[in-house]
Amino acid sequence: MKELVKKLSDLRGISGFEYRLSDEIIRMMKLYADNVYRDSLGNVIAEKKSGLENSTKIMIEGHIDEIGLMVSGIDENGFVSFVNVGGIDDRILPSCEVILHGKSDIPGVIGAKPPHLQTKDESKKPMKPEDMAIDTGYSAEELKKIIRIGTPVTLSQSCGELMNGNISLKALDDRAGTTVVIDVLRRVQNLDLNADIYFVATVQEEVGLRGAKTAANIIKPDIAISVDVCHAVTPDNSEDAYLCGSGCIISSGPNVHNGIKKRLIKLCERFNIPFEIDTDGGYTGTNAWEIQVSGSGVATALLSIPVKYMHNPVEMMQLSDIEAVRNLIYRFIENYDIDSEDLLCC
Amino acid sequence: MELLKKYTQCFGPSGREDAVRDIIINEIQSFCDEIYTDALGNLIARKGKGGNKIIAVTNMDETGVIVTALENNGFLRFALVGGVDKRSLAGRRVVFENGTAGLIASENDNDNFDVSKMYIDAGVDGGINPGDMACFCGDFIENSGIIVSKSLSGRVGCYILTRAIKEIKQPENELYFIFSTQKEVGMRGAKTAAYGIGADYAVSVDTTACDDVPGGESHVRLGGGCTVKVMDKSVIAHHEVREKLTELANAEAIDYQLEVNSNMRACAGAVQTCGMGVKTGGISVPVRNIFSPSEIASTKDIECALKLLKLYLCR
Numbered sequence: 001m002k003e004l005v006k007k008l009s010d011l012r013g014i015s016g017f018e019y020r021l022s023d024e025i026i027r028m029m030k031l032y033a034d035n036v037y038r039d040s041l042g043n044v045i046a047e048k049k050s051g052l053e054n055s056t057k058i059m060i061e062g063h064i065d066e067i068g069l070m071v072s073g074i075d076e077n078g079f080v081s082f083v084n085v086g087g088i089d090d091r092i093l094p095s096c097e098v099i100l101h102g103k104s105d106i107p108g109v110i111g112a113k114p115p116h117l118q119t120k121d122e123s124k125k126p127m128k129p130e131d132m133a134i135d136t137g138y139s140a141e142e143l144k145k146i147i148r149i150g151t152p153v154t155l156s157q158s159c160g161e162l163m164n165g166n167i168s169l170k171a172l173d174d175r176a177g178t179t180v181v182i183d184v185l186r187r188v189q190n191l192d193l194n195a196d197i198y199f200v201a202t203v204q205e206e207v208g209l210r211g212a213k214t215a216a217n218i219i220k221p222d223i224a225i226s227v228d229v230c231h232a233v234t235p236d237n238s239e240d241a242y243l244c245g246s247g248c249i250i251s252s253g254p255n256v257h258n259g260i261k262k263r264l265i266k267l268c269e270r271f272n273i274p275f276e277i278d279t280d281g282g283y284t285g286t287n288a289w290e291i292q293v294s295g296s297g298v299a300t301a302l303l304s305i306p307v308k309y310m311h312n313p314v315e316m317m318q319l320s321d322i323e324a325v326r327n328l329i330y331r332f333i334e335n336y337d338i339d340s341e342d343l344l345c346c
Numbered sequence: 347m348e349l350l351k352k353y354t355q356c357f358g359p360s361g362r363e364d365a366v367r368d369i370i371i372n373e374i375q376s377f378c379d380e381i382y383t384d385a386l387g388n389l390i391a392r393k394g395k396g397g398n399k400i401i402a403v404t405n406m407d408e409t410g411v412i413v414t415a416l417e418n419n420g421f422l423r424f425a426l427v428g429g430v431d432k433r434s435l436a437g438r439r440v441v442f443e444n445g446t447a448g449l450i451a452s453e454n455d456n457d458n459f460d461v462s463k464m465y466i467d468a469g470v471d472g473g474i475n476p477g478d479m480a481c482f483c484g485d486f487i488e489n490s491g492i493i494v495s496k497s498l499s500g501r502v503g504c505y506i507l508t509r510a511i512k513e514i515k516q517p518e519n520e521l522y523f524i525f526s527t528q529k530e531v532g533m534r535g536a537k538t539a540a541y542g543i544g545a546d547y548a549v550s551v552d553t554t555a556c557d558d559v560p561g562g563e564s565h566v567r568l569g570g571g572c573t574v575k576v577m578d579k580s581v582i583a584h585h586e587v588r589e590k591l592t593e594l595a596n597a598e599a600i601d602y603q604l605e606v607n608s609n610m611r612a613c614a615g616a617v618q619t620c621g622m623g624v625k626t627g628g629i630s631v632p633v634r635n636i637f638s639p640s641e642i643a644s645t646k647d648i649e650c651a652l653k654l655l656k657l658y659l660c661r
Contacts, residue, residue: 015582016577016582016583017582017585019585039622039623040584040622040623040624040625041584041618041619041623041625042584043623070576070577070606071606072565072606073565083577083606083608084608085577085582130563148604149565149576149603149604149605149606150576150577150588150604150605150606204582207582210618210619213619213623214619214621214622214623217621217622217623218622218623
């Protein structure tokens with residue numbers, strides 16, 4: 001599990017450029033599923049069929065895109081201007097190391113005006129992306145042979161293992177979710193299934209939940225479980241946040257089907273899976289929101305893993321929480337039988 | 347450019363595209379295999395059968411105003427339709443579908459460009475009712491390769507699609523030309539227009555902001571060729587479409603610029619995620635003063651966009 005999450009986090013692909021990593025996702029999924037394919041947007045879908053007629057369709061998804069930057073210009077001295085892709089926090093960019101994915105991958109840094117040179121006003125305000133630049137060391141002429149406008153850029157942070165089963169990685173949002181999707185797929189491969197299960201690595205979540213929408217339209221699931229991250233408690237935020245180590249965070253609210261939610265809670269109790277209930281009064285900001293209203297409607301659940309410092313390159317998470325979500329989805333599939341169809345009637 | 351003049355000067359705010367649609371139908375109907383409209387008013391023209399199903403999509407609508415209330419002495423209160431730069435509203439002329447013209451004026455002390463403190467002075471009593479829409483006035487001027495007009499956004503796309511329909515003789519692919527409605531209020535028409543087609547690929551033909559002016563910072567230049575879209579606010583182009591477009595432009599020596607813009611939206615965004623999804627990219631014409639009644643485009647960029655679109659559709 002730890003190795004899988006590290007491996008997935010180290011893959012690089014911002015929203016819209018997931019094709020840079022989805023070959024590897026396909027390779028992994030093909031080990032455990034017969035039919036794995038990529039749709040028009042780049043979502044990767046792996047099917048595990050029950051072999052039963054008129055089987056219920058269950059979609060399990062996590063998104064594989066990550067937030068990042070995109071080159072928007074190269075000036076005469078080789079400084080590279082950029083725009084944000086997804087919800088990048090501008091404040092964390094200065095002093096970030098990055099990788100530019102042009103004809104080849106090249107490293108760069110985002111510097112900042114030294115404190116000696118800042119005016120009083122500048123030192124008080126966070127820098128804006130339009131005032132920053134990526135510095136690669138290359139001249140403009142050399143650089144233009146490798147990158148151009150539109151080249152994707154990722155934050156280069158790689159995996160760090162911290163104390164007490166904590167990990168700190170870039171893109172845990174939502175490679176941790178992808179880890180769950182792939183690991184559940186691995187575990188169910190020899191189960192006798194009572195439903196058709198679709199394991200989906202979705203694209204373009206960070207720019208507006210775009211991939212999940214078309215994936216759901218293709219699959220037309222009866223039930224969908226989205227796996228994403230939620231905020232963990234930090235010194236500056238304890239509201240609507242959960243301690244790392246809380247286990248699986250089960251969403252409750254209009255975005256979530258009540259019958260499925262109750263079933264998930266029961267399974268946690270029965271199999272001693274740690275969990276907490278999160279209440280979302282409306283928009284959850286996750287793929288579950290789009291999937292729920294796709295086609296003629298889907299019974300949707302949302303399971304989250306608490307993460308500290310979301311959208312920072314040092315996102316931090318406890319491995320036991322990823323395992324809790326993985327175990328819960330596994331139990332849901334394992335215990336799904338014909339009677340379970342009543343779930344949808346509540 | 348007579349055709350572009352006719353298209354841009356036509357009345358057609360979002361939701362009232364009928365007049366634009368009629369003149370487009372008139373232009374293209376003898377060059378298509380099938381032509382239909384849907385519930386949202388989108389115009390869809392098919393040409394060719396078999397091969398790849400490819401959509402070329404643009405929009406017919408323009409920004410404007412809608413009357414919300416009538417006041418004494420014939421003053422009309424209004425709301426905006428689509429994204430309009432409020433700073434330059436006062437002093438603009440508008441024209442209603444029935445030909446009534448008016449001037450937007452502002453109450454005193456309206457430093458914040460609050461639309462509720464503005465009104466239309468049309469000098470009329472009667473004939474205009476709440477719900478009536480008007481579009482902005484902006485004459486068509488052609489001057490040594492530069493075009494100035496209202497509504498270049500959208501109608502340039504209509505012009506390019508119209509010419510592509512006329513100039514592509516025997517397509518090997520199944521081409522769907524979509525003239526969509528209600529783009530300026532959220533790309534609403536394109537969502538439904540592309541739904542039933544099940545296309546393999548789509549290219550949207552739009553305009554993009556060109557800020558190569560004093561104090562501006564845009565990497566896109568007027569006259570630098572059409573743009574090939576990488577990303578905007580509504581879409582990240584599918585890499586296969588983007589790479590094919592740049593490959594064709596390189597092979598045929600068509601001037602192009604790569605477009606990364608975090609503010610603009612294109613019909614591509616709606617088409618990409620409709621139904622089961624479509625591999626979608628975009629070609630744009632750079633436009634200065636975008637969303638003003640005096641948008642500026644270059645004829646060279648328009649020709650580049652047309653040439654590249656035709657090559658892509660005949661891929």
